[in-house]
Amino acid sequence: MKVQSKIFGIVCFVFLVAAVATWVATITLVQSKYVAIEANNTKQDTSRGVDALNNEVNQLAQKTPDWSSWDDTYKFIKDRNNAYIISNVQSASLQNLKINFVLFYDDNQRLVFSAGINTENGENIPLPQELSKAFAPNSSLLAKTKDEEHSGLINTSAYPLIISSSPILRSDESGPVRGTLVFARYLKQENVAKLGELTHLNLKFDPAIDASGAKTPEADNTSDDSARIQTTGNQLISGYQVINDIYGKPLLVAHVEAPRSIFQQAQHTLFFYMLVILGVFLSTILIVMYTVGRIMQQGRLINTEQSSKKEIEKQVIERTLEITEEKARLSSAIDGLNVGLLMTFNDRDNISYNPALINILGLRDTALSSRKVGASVTLAQIQQKLQQIKKHNLNEAIATCQKDGKPFEIKEATYGNHILSIFGAPVIAKLDKIIGTVVLIEEITEQKVMERSKDEFFSIASHELRTPLTAIKGNSSMIMDYYKEILKDDTLKEMVADVHESSVRLIDIVNDFLDISRLEQGKVSYDYEAVNLQEVIEKVAYEMKEEMANRHLQITVEKLTLDTLPKVWADKNRLKQVVYNLVGNATKFTEKGGITIRAEANDKFVKIFVEDTGHGMSSESQQLLFHKFQQAGDSLITRDTTRGTGLGLYISKMIVENMGGNIALEKSEEGVGSTFSFSIPVATTKIKEKPKKKVVKTKTDSTTGMSEKKK
Template sequence: MPNVFLDDNLLKNSMYTFMENVYLLGVCINPEGTLIYVNPHFYKTTGYNEKEIIGKSWYEQFLPVNKIDTVIQTMNAIVENKYSMRSETSIVKKDGTQLIVEWHNVPIVDNDKVVYIVSLGIDVTARNEVELLLKLNEKTMRERAEMYEKQNKVLEDTKKGMLNLLDDAKQLEEALQHEKKSVELKVDERTKELNEEKARLVSSINSFPSGFVVTDTEGNVVLTNNLLNEIFKVRHTQWTLSEIAGYLEGATDFTAHYRKCTELKEPVLIKDIDIGRRYIELYIAPIFLSPLSDNTIGNIILITDITEEKILERSKDEFFSIASHELRTPLTAIRGNIELIKKHYLSKVSEQSFTEMIDDIGSSSDRLIELVNEFLNMSRLEQGKIKFEKELFDLDDLIDGVVFEMQSSAKEKGLFLKYENKNEKLPRVIADSNRVKEVLLNLVSNAIVYSDKGGITVISELADSYIKVSVNDTGRGISPQNQNLLFRKFQQANPSLYARDSSKSSGLGLYISKLMVEAMGGKIYLEWSQEGAGSTFTFTLPVSRG
């Protein structure tokens, strides 16, 4: 077989992508036992964050005390012999509980020396628990079988004794007939209850606001509701998965989604499926035998018509866009006329109150134009109509420029404004420099507005393949209940609705910043806040790999 040339960078990127997206626990440690990398699934499963893991000892912090020596021996053997090993041990989650993990450990060798060990782990806690339960159940079943055998013997002996005591066969027959009627009555009552329960279940399913389908493990459709026919504009009394796939052909690969749900035993959600002048949402989820079981008995399929929701969403976006455009034209005219009045006529009027009115009209029109521009930016970002000019640039220079530009605003309130770079030289980032500047200006401006003493510090540092930029202030801080309002449209983290008048904010700044940062491949979030002490807002941007 011919050799296949593999590009090193492609291979590295592929392996990194695999580690970042695989639903297995992934860790990388050096021969001394220090953690140098864990994948997202490890964070999600254990509850730790990056600061609590990277650079920490694998043996001292994440293993039960009674397992440390065994794991150290295993890792030493891998390092000494340079071969892969499989092991099983417990790890301690952040909440103190333990997982049992089956590890596949592979040494990475450079110049005949193990430089680090990569381990992929499978959570086998549930499997071990099931095996233990099966063993216990087997023992219990044997004991019950013996008990039932003894009870049957007692019943047989009792039956013989009763027959011997019954001299009159007629009385015995009457007693049996009476018992038979009683049993039949109970069966009829139970049958009626089951039919009523079935009717309630069918009624509930038919009133469900989505097309409802239940399948068994063989892929046979065992139950549907009436809305399924309405969604696809057909009349079927019996459905098959192939028929559903046929109606969705060309819009989405229903068969592939169903197979994925069945094989991975995980829900699958597909949004905004266009089936010709209508939009639907597809949700497929496995049906587990019990909450603790990994065995499934089929799948549930929900097909929801979201056409009206899409129309409403589009109408709302178009309204914002059109209204903003129509508002900006007269507002610009107002502002222009105010400037003309100030330039040519204001000196001819001696009334101070008239001058104040003109200034108030001018500042109000400026604020309205700013709000309209924010509405337009929001609408364009939500509709994906803003083009981001991705470029390589030096973030240090951009931050220096923003700090210099906002310095006068900070000094007016008696606040300091400074920039700290935790790295000697930051690598260049790849993003839209103008949009990054907008985000940083918004964060610094907010910090100045909500700070009455102390000052603002902008901090940058390298974090893996991202540059982290934080804006720390010594302002009023944000209460825990109001932190949930951040990064939402028209929301401010202020307990009073009248605070907009003093801050002159629409509540769109953080929401627009979030849309822009995420469009450039980064994240923005509130890192820390305490009432009366201040807040730290942080955003990240990907660094250039070139």
């Protein structure tokens, strides 16, 4: 017992010292961080309050030039026309402008006219002496040049006053300067209260100078470029920042007061952390003491069995090392994964998981946040979190996988403001026995947000490009049609023609971008009807005939097959767009010969073939087909000759698949040509009973920015 008591005393002392040291270090580091964050937030809030007042000054400064640079005002200063005052300077006008005072000075710095009203009731009020003094003769605030404008704050016996002055000029802002126009507005408590509501701050503006001319306690040791922070116990924190008047002298002190919620949170966190440390240390002491007791008991047994001592020790050491190493390797591999991992077993009591799973499911934000991973989170708690995954019953999927032994995958699952990718598979032991399930959960929100942002960028950029390009196309076309006699120089004609041709090409590219953006975002409307496919194909062939003749190519439509075709259920315009894309694509890559269009049908689908005698494609090039911005060519240089963006086949693929069909490359041989095909559903009685118009709408998650289809 003596040895055991000594060990117990030593262990208690060591762990007590370690606990105290850990606690002191934690308080020093963590609490200082929280205090720094709290002070920085208060500084930012104080700056926002100052910015809100500066914004009020700037708004008044923007109103003044509207009146000062006006021909009527310019004329009034010269002829003192009372009709100007009657028409413009009335109580209602000043109330609409939300100003208390207006003053007109001529170029001799004499006051021509002034008015003051109460903006709440429209009653006349006298001019403050401080305002008249600020614009006395030879005042620096009176305009002498047309670029001389002033705005800021001055103090009065009633309230601080926001003022703005501008030189009186003509409407085209030409001179000479005929005088100065002054607008002024009181900064009352109700105005400050509105600023506080606007900024969501407990905002006040205190005097910076007292009646004796000395700085007030709030303004002491406070500057106008950075807030001074002051705490009141553990409950409140305040920020102070000086606001100068129009002459650069201290006038007000912005005062923002807020509860010390961050500091209090730090106190609670540290207290909880202390409890956890004590629990861990006490548990460790008990485990150590229990282990020591067991070792001593084992030692006594070993003393009685000397013959087997060495063998038993060797086996224990080897087995312990094996288990420790295997556990360390497995724990390191699991904990190092950047995806969440969950393993459940048949007994439903034991589970395994890694820190990434706890982070993804948000268990750190609960009372479990400070406990060791793997020590206290139960399967029930994790299942409760998994139930929050929208549209997917993950708990049921795990149970089914564990029962049937079939893997499952959820590519996109919404969990709160996050998007997850989930894969599950059975854990199979010897004799093909299923002993549990392993589930991998990956956070893919950022990836999906980036994809969404990219699509929206293409859409916005394309819209912004189309307007100027349309103007370039229209103007260049008018120049070529109506100014032929002026364009006598062949070089100039060629330049205008190049501009027109390039604008047409760019508009086509922009339209492709807009189509692909709408298709990918699910914003395309399909107006279904029973369509005569022969009529669509023959119309495309007729419209393409002239372009193909210019290329010395022929287009052939096999009427023997088209005449017998049933009508298809599709959007006629979208169907025509697909035919155009395939025929146009074949034309770009065909230099001699021609293009043949034929079709075949069964009970469910009509299949259209577009054959050409063009270059053909290698097997490597065929892998690039039907992908965005990809052309089946060996070099990017071919884009210049074919004048394509690599979007035609991709757009056609999305349109056809959205209409319930399929598009494919039937065959292609280099030097011989290529055959593309697409299929469209037949307009049966059953399919006609469906709604004629199909609009795929989307909604956007406010946090992640991702779109998902509405049902």
